[in-house]
Amino acid sequence: MSLKTFTNPSNGYLVDDTCVFGVEVFVIKSSGVGECLMLKESASYTHEWRISRLSSLGDESFSDVFAAGDHKWKVTLFPRGDLANRGQCLSMYLVLVDANNLASGQKMNVKFILRLKDQNNILRGQQAGTVWLSSSAMGWGWPTFMPLKTVGKCLMDDSCVIEAEVTVLGTVSKLP
Numbered sequence: 001m002s003l004k005t006f007t008n009p010s011n012g013y014l015v016d017d018t019c020v021f022g023v024e025v026f027v028i029k030s031s032g033v034g035e036c037l038m039l040k041e042s043a044s045y046t047h048e049w050r051i052s053r054l055s056s057l058g059d060e061s062f063s064d065v066f067a068a069g070d071h072k073w074k075v076t077l078f079p080r081g082d083l084a085n086r087g088q089c090l091s092m093y094l095v096l097v098d099a100n101n102l103a104s105g106q107k108m109n110v111k112f113i114l115r116l117k118d119q120n121n122i123l124r125g126q127q128a129g130t131v132w133l134s135s136s137a138m139g140w141g142w143p144t145f146m147p148l149k150t151v152g153k154c155l156m157d158d159s160c161v162i163e164a165e166v167t168v169l170g171t172v173s174k175l176p
Helices: 003-007 148-154
Strands: 037-039 045-052 064-068 071-078 089-096 107-118 123-134 138-145 159-175
Touching: 045 064, 045 071, 064 159, 071 159, 089 107, 089 123, 089 148, 089 159, 107 138, 107 148, 123 148, 123 159, 138 148
Parallel strands: none
Antiparallel strands: 037 159, 045 159, 064 071, 071 089, 089 138, 107 123, 107 159
């Protein structure tokens, strides 16, 4: 409103040089959920797992635990395939070992590459992905990493190198 309208006594806004203001306040509780994304400048880490007799491993084998991006990891290998691919494909997964240390609702964005190399360190197969991991989704990988027939042709003396390259890109946490 203009100052002229406000100060005009016939409008009743200003009486005896006094004005009274009233306010109504409505408080609405927010039910929204907020998240905080923290991007990390994390260098990639590469872990090598040397296996001398692949055919002698059990149904499920694990690499040594290694650190990358302030977290602990391992590779899970099913040399004869996981339950759904038994006898058909080599299955391989990256697993976040310390997932239980993540805060409730915290997720981690991870870029990783799993590689299969022969005894001469020649690359025979690789798969890459970027995934969100959490305490309820601790691992990711490929149930059909490579057909077992191909694995047999690639590995001359039943030895190989499994390589995991891991980069933590960032984390998401719930806001209080």
